[in-house]
Amino acid sequence: MKQFSRKQFLNRSIVLASTLSLLGGEWFLYAKDPEKVINVEPPEGLKPISENDPTAQALGFHQDAKNTDFILYPERKLPQSKNHVCNQCVQFTKLNDGWGKCNILQAGVVSTNGWCSAWSKKN
Ligand code: SF4
Structure with a gap:
């Protein structure tokens, strides 16, 4: 199994968190304002x-x-x-x-x- 360095792990975590945040924010907008x-x-x-x-x-x-x-x-x-x-x-x-x-x-x-x-x- 491939090992990640601490730096790689942090970079990927930041990218994942940002992506989820954007998706979550978008969904929230739709849920709050159906139009x-x-x-x-x-x-x-x-x-x-x-x-x-x-x-x-x-x-x-x-x-x-x-x-x-x-x-x-x-x-x-x-x-x-x-x-x-x-x-x-x-x-x-x-x-x-x-x-x-x-x-x-x-x-x-x-x-x-x-x-x-x-x-x-x-x-
Ligand atoms: S009549 Fe107007 S609101 Fe209805 S489907 Fe056509 S474009 Fe949309």
Whole structure:
């Protein structure tokens, strides 16, 4: 078995601790703010639409499609639904790598990984 010097052990421990800290911090952000689903800021001056917006709620919208209510929308569990996200929706206009505008939900920007029941395939 390979032996590590004390210096190598410390270096690897620091790298591991930093990595875990970053991952843990990111997860904490997501857990604390469910609308912060991606690590890209919305374009300047624009805010993500709230999932509590009445229209968003009526359409079962979530900024992260994985948070869909699968009891209300069981079709979302089908394998072919995997790529049904805002980024692939005809109503979506990309603004940056993480966000875009939706023609239906106009109170804020939507995540590229979002979904609502009005989803329709982009041609
Ligand atoms: S209509 Fe399309 S782009 Fe708009 S929120 Fe629903 S899935 Fe996303």
